[in-house]
Amino acid sequence: MCGKFSTLLLNICIGSLCKARRLDKAEFVVVDGIRLGCLPDVVTYNTLIAAYCRFVDFDQAYLIVSRMKEAGVKPDVVTYNTLMAGASRHNLPSQCQYLFQDMSKNGVVPDEWSYNTLMHCLFNCGYPEVAFKIFSDMNSSSVSPSIITYNTLINGYFKSGRAVNAVMAFRRLQKFGFSPELVTYNTMLHGLFKSGKRGQARRIYKEMRESGIAPNAATYTTAMKCWFRSRNFEDGLDIFSEMMSRGYTSDVFAYCTVISALAKRGKTEDARVCIRQMLKNGQGIDLACYNALIYAYCKEKNMNDALLLLNEIEEAGLECDGYTYSTLVDGFCKLGDFSSAMNQMRVMETSGLNPNLVAYNSLIDGLCKAGMVDHALSIFKMMRTRDSFSYSALLHGLCKVGRFHVASKFLLICARKGINVLKSSKRAVLRGLRCSGFGRDAKKLKAAMWKAGFLHYEK
DNA sequence: TTAGGGTTAG
Incomplete structure (x- = not known):
């Protein structure tokens, strides 16, 4: 007969296989275990659910829940939290809310993770008011918020355009019995930077350094981006050097940020040196890096090399995305080559991607600059969504040809x-x-x- | 369960 010890071993085995994404093998081990009388428990099923949510499909994870119930194993709070995290990752706020309600209905008490995950999902999917309600429900429940709850709240404030509230929550952390940690500072740094409050972002970075908390790769990358955007290019590069000297030598996000900054300054050769350095380090170059390099070529009006990179992307087994094509569309528009720009829009469509706002905006801007305002107007009318870029470009174009009314x-x-x-x-x-x-x-x-x-x- | 990269206007 299979004891607790054997189930523990089974779970360790399933855990390693799931971690290695070998889900088929994990399923075989479960079947073999059952044949030998070693029945999977709630931990076994939760491990499988987490792996299916993360690596395969959300629906497949639900199939495991059905199997779990059929086997007489009751889903616990971890099962629900795992499914909620899956729903959050797939941007399914209704599903996440449903799971939260369903767990209470089934007598499972939500814990801190349940509240945090639901809040995060709602903020991320653009429902800040509902997320705030969950936070207030949490405060009136028996579950105490943690620093992670506050990090999620601060991030939510920033994401919903409430930078002032985010700063207030940050400053009041100690009143709630918490001290800012690395993720709190990173959230503040990124949030302030994205809200256009670069001065405050730089002060937070300084405050973090003075508090003795060591930055990590995320801190360095965000700080660099902030410095680059504030036109402190050399200081941004100093941060990159410090990051490298602290051993973060193979971080693709950081390289990508530097490549993009170099490209914006027209330093295409230096951007290429970065790519060579990455290859020397044995680092994989991902699509964002390729896109940054395509941008560098477009910036120096070298469309041939930009297009050649598409082959490299394919050879690397990657698929071009909206960034790739909209960067190319913009490159062609800036050269006044609208036929090639439109061709890239078509390629984008045939690749199953809808031409995005940036691609349309580039087209409007290019057409307006070339004096083809009527053409730009017809594109503008076709667009489903328009933003500040679309209107600004069109207004400039109309003014340029004297159509002020x-x-x-x-x-x-x-x-x-x-x-x-x-x-x-x-x-x-x-x-x-x-x-x-x-x-x-x-x-x-x-x-x-x-x-x-x-x-x-x-x- | 929370934090970081790549595209457009002047």
């Missing part, structure tokens, strides 16, 4: 929808109306923009 209509749409556009676009429309003898219309437009609070939207 049409531009003024689009500007009012932006004001009404709260879509911010470049300061220069707003100025171009107002100045254009005034200079072409429509001073009264300019005044009316300015008044309407003030009324909509649109003139305060300066970045």
Whole structure:
């Protein structure tokens, strides 16, 4: 008869196989175990569910749950948390919420992980209000929040555009009995940087260093990006050197950030040196790195080499994505080669990717700059979503050909929808109306923009 | 369960 010891061994074996992604083999071991009288327990099933969620398919994970129930093994809190993490990873907020409710219905009490996972999923999928509600439910439950809960909350504040609340939560951590840890600082650094608060981000980085917490690869990469964007290129490279000297020598994210920064400064040869260094280190080059290099070639108007990289991507067994094609579309648009740009849009479609907002925006910008405003307008009308880039590019194009009244209509749409556009676009429309003898219309437009609070939207 | 990379306007 199979005892607890044998089940423990079975679980260790299943754990290693799942970790190595050998799920078929793991399933065979389970079957063999059953044949020998060693019945899988809740840990065995939870391990399999986690592996199916992570490496295969969410539906397959549910099949394991059915098998588990048929075998008379009751799902526990870990089963639910694992499924919720899977739902979160697959961006399925309703599924995640359903699992959370279902667990209570089945007499399983949610723990801190359950609350954290649900909050994270809801924030990530764009439901901050529901996520806040979960946080408040957690506080009124018997489950205590942890530093991970607060890290998730701070990240959620940033993701939902509430940087001020994120900073407040960070500053109040000690009041709640916690001290910021590495992930807290990394979340703050990244959140502040993404919210455009680069000065505050740099201060947080300094504060972290002074607190004695050692940065990791994520800290260095975010800090570098922040420094590069703040036009402190040399300081950004110093951070990269420090990162290398601290032994983070094979981090593909960091290399990718540096390659992109070099490319933006037109240092294509240095970007190539980086790639060579990566190959020398035995590092795999992933699609993001290739995309950064394609961008470097496009930037120096070397479309031939950019296109040649597509073959390399294929040879490396990778598949081009939206970044690859939109970078190429932009490269061709900047050269005024709209036929090749459109060709890349078609390739994108035949590859099963919908031409994205960036590709369309590049097309609009390129067409406007080439004076083909009507063509740009027809593309603009076709677009399902438009953002600040789309409107700014179009406004500039319309102003360039003197169509200030049409531009003024689009500007009012932006004001009404709260879509911010470049300061220069707003100025171009107002100045254009005034200079072409429509001073009264300019005044009316300015008044309407003030009324909509649109003139305060300066970045 | 929480944190990092790659594309577009001026």
